[in-house]
Amino acid sequence: MTESMNLDSADIVSSLEEFDSLDTSLEAELNMLSEEQHLKHTSIELMPSVLSKSSIEVIKEEIVEKMEPEEHIEEQLMEETIPYDNTVNIIDSVMDIVESEGPYHEQDLVRLSEDDQNHSDNDPLEIDHEESTMHNDHEIFSDRVIDEVIVGDEQVIEAHESRAYDDNEADISDMISGNVTEETVIEGSEVMEFEKQEIIEKKEPEKVVTSNVFVVNTHPGTLQTAQAILSNNTLIAPKENKVTRLIVPTSNSDTGQTIRIVSPGKLMGATAKTITLAQAKQMGLINLNQIYPPNSKGNVGKLVVPKKTVTVMKSPTKILPAPPTLGKTQKVVIRGAGGSLKAGTILTSPGAGVLRIPGAQATQLHIPTGNKQVQYLKLVGSSKPGTTLVPVSALSTKTIPVALQTSLLNSAPATFKVLPITTQATAGQPQTSQTVMSGTTQRVLIPANTSQMNNTLVQPTTPRTSQHSILMLQPHVLPQVSKQEKITPTQSSTVRTTANGKRAAVPTTKVKEEIVPKVEVKTEIDEAVMEANGIRPRKPCNCTKSMCLKLYCDCFANGEFCHQCNCTTCFNNLSHEEERQRAIKSCLERNPTAFRPKIGKTYVGSEERRHNKGCNCRRSGCLKNYCECYEAKIPCSKNCKCVGCKNTEGFLRRGLGDDDKFGIREKADSTSARNSCDPHITGHRQVLNLMSPQLVEATCQCLVAQVEEWSRGGSTDLDLAQTWVIEELGRCLAQLIDCINKSLAQIPQSTS
DNA sequence: GAGTTTGAAACT
DNA sequence: CAGTTTCAAACTC
Numbered sequence: 001m002t003e004s005m006n007l008d009s010a011d012i013v014s015s016l017e018e019f020d021s022l023d024t025s026l027e028a029e030l031n032m033l034s035e036e037q038h039l040k041h042t043s044i045e046l047m048p049s050v051l052s053k054s055s056i057e058v059i060k061e062e063i064v065e066k067m068e069p070e071e072h073i074e075e076q077l078m079e080e081t082i083p084y085d086n087t088v089n090i091i092d093s094v095m096d097i098v099e100s101e102g103p104y105h106e107q108d109l110v111r112l113s114e115d116d117q118n119h120s121d122n123d124p125l126e127i128d129h130e131e132s133t134m135h136n137d138h139e140i141f142s143d144r145v146i147d148e149v150i151v152g153d154e155q156v157i158e159a160h161e162s163r164a165y166d167d168n169e170a171d172i173s174d175m176i177s178g179n180v181t182e183e184t185v186i187e188g189s190e191v192m193e194f195e196k197q198e199i200i201e202k203k204e205p206e207k208v209v210t211s212n213v214f215v216v217n218t219h220p221g222t223l224q225t226a227q228a229i230l231s232n233n234t235l236i237a238p239k240e241n242k243v244t245r246l247i248v249p250t251s252n253s254d255t256g257q258t259i260r261i262v263s264p265g266k267l268m269g270a271t272a273k274t275i276t277l278a279q280a281k282q283m284g285l286i287n288l289n290q291i292y293p294p295n296s297k298g299n300v301g302k303l304v305v306p307k308k309t310v311t312v313m314k315s316p317t318k319i320l321p322a323p324p325t326l327g328k329t330q331k332v333v334i335r336g337a338g339g340s341l342k343a344g345t346i347l348t349s350p351g352a353g354v355l356r357i358p359g360a361q362a363t364q365l366h367i368p369t370g371n372k373q374v375q376y377l378k379l380v381g382s383s384k385p386g387t388t389l390v391p392v393s394a395l396s397t398k399t400i401p402v403a404l405q406t407s408l409l410n411s412a413p414a415t416f417k418v419l420p421i422t423t424q425a426t427a428g429q430p431q432t433s434q435t436v437m438s439g440t441t442q443r444v445l446i447p448a449n450t451s452q453m454n455n456t457l458v459q460p461t462t463p464r465t466s467q468h469s470i471l472m473l474q475p476h477v478l479p480q481v482s483k484q485e486k487i488t489p490t491q492s493s494t495v496r497t498t499a500n501g502k503r504a505a506v507p508t509t510k511v512k513e514e515i516v517p518k519v520e521v522k523t524e525i526d527e528a529v530m531e532a533n534g535i536r537p538r539k540p541c542n543c544t545k546s547m548c549l550k551l552y553c554d555c556f557a558n559g560e561f562c563h564q565c566n567c568t569t570c571f572n573n574l575s576h577e578e579e580r581q582r583a584i585k586s587c588l589e590r591n592p593t594a595f596r597p598k599i600g601k602t603y604v605g606s607e608e609r610r611h612n613k614g615c616n617c618r619r620s621g622c623l624k625n626y627c628e629c630y631e632a633k634i635p636c637s638k639n640c641k642c643v644g645c646k647n648t649e650g651f652l653r654r655g656l657g658d659d660d661k662f663g664i665r666e667k668a669d670s671t672s673a674r675n676s677c678d679p680h681i682t683g684h685r686q687v688l689n690l691m692s693p694q695l696v697e698a699t700c701q702c703l704v705a706q707v708e709e710w711s712r713g714g715s716t717d718l719d720l721a722q723t724w725v726i727e728e729l730g731r732c733l734a735q736l737i738d739c740i741n742k743s744l745a746q747i748p749q750s751t752s
Numbered sequence: 753g754a755g756t757t758t759g760a761a762a763c764t
Numbered sequence: 765c766a767g768t769t770t771c772a773a774a775c776t777c
Binding site: 539541542544545546550552553554620624625626631 | 771772774
């Protein structure tokens, strides 16, 4: 990953943002047009071709006509969603797409990422077509996710209404219960001769006609196909079909027919999508090459695979620990070429389910940014013994630049378990090569073409990837790793302290290669070295009364499941996910930022991290670990309300005399690694010392801390992460320059 | 390891 | 918002 990934991520984010408004508009439009129907049914509406400009104009007029007599609806929608004019703009946007050729442009409905475009010729593209909903600004996660499921030769787009981590009671209830309230599937598949014109031309409002469009119940374990009822030019899916699959004849895929998916939504009443078949084709949703001919049974063809969905996600504004996955679908996108599993394929597994990938296929896993559930990928090679646990660090990277090695996937299908574990994974999992820790997670930086990665994961060979991969492993697996794997001397790592200052960490990260410099540090991964470096796994908690569901519990406060703790009556685990979610909600109600890092940055240009809330120490002088500031190895700030504070030295600025809150200056901790500017060393020697590897390392620590902080904050905004890192780099450079200047200014004095 | 101290979190 | 209680970690012996 690296540049390509960055571009890809940026483009994805951009695309999502661009589509957000359109999606919202479409929803508003559909709300107006099909309000009555979609309140009761999951329906699929077929519309005449809108591919031509004139047709679009017609539709535009129809929309206007339908909107005008319903001013109350319009007003409501304008309040909650978009201005009316946007609806027209949507049509224009659709028209633009129809008129354009090839991959999208920025002004189009969806702009393809660079990565996607690279594969657009041959590979269907995955775009999550997520239903947009109107949540308040406090929602934590995007509320809807569309997952694409591959079942054998079939692929289905499922539109889920995912959990909304929100203050909204209903949303929280959904979140807790794990309900999936909406699943809509479009699929071209085994279809009898489809008489499009017959359907379209039947416009008698109340006439019910059995169509040749089939709605398939795709509930697990069932595959009940029923002919959809055609009513008022709308195909009404059977009401009991919670998950429906529209079967469209292949002959229609290149027509101008419009598929309108109308599904009941809980938050805004109804949600809907309109996609023309031709548009879908052009977008890659429908790949004609994948339309299989009817089989020997005559009217049953194979499938038209809508390979693309479009996901619109709102940037999360809250962090939430380890969301539940019960009843949810996990999605992993296979990138890269090779085999029958083409790039862009989206694999899903229900809950902590299993993804089965045909052998020798995958080259890269992509975790959608909105998929908060997928935090670990447990790669279980059926063709090889052992498993590989691949944690996804709060989706800080959208793509796991980890290829599934061919050998792992050869011949027999590999099994991929998506484990909804935050940080404390199950012990005893055989792991990969060298690991380093990052607080609750550990990252592995794997040099490209490392032959030692044979049994685990290797870097994809696609040219857009860089020479490194990241694996993030749990601290507890380190001993196992050290026993199983040989250390690669060229592996890179850094040592730093996490945002909350409580965890020693040695992350190696390539989240933004061009931003985060690498520091070569030879590391032997064993506990002795870890301890010597001040690295240690997160401490287990000892909670006895809080059931680990209050912020007293560090595990819970850090958004982690308890694992190998000494706690009693622990509810901070998957077995008590419902209680846990309630507790999370409760904490968030008390303090919306409860799960955000306590240690944050000051304003741009500032040099230090600081405790966002500040401490309130009275007796410790802020010189014991009782003090959160001291524990985090940062000086107390103006945010603190401490009494008799002696923790006033600035991080990396000790001795510079500019950060003494109370004029008291005591060395707080001799073991602290925060001092990169020793005031006792002056002159050229000081300058040289300043330019030491330690300083570089410290700088990297700060940069990595930014990424981690961003990650822990639950944000999926890569631009924000980049901004943070750049700002931090600027601060570090400013500090360095400041130190050098001051050192140079002391040279005449020291030498004289 | 038991008891004490401490301060954040939770509660009123 | 302030005062009090609860809690678990840090600390001391």
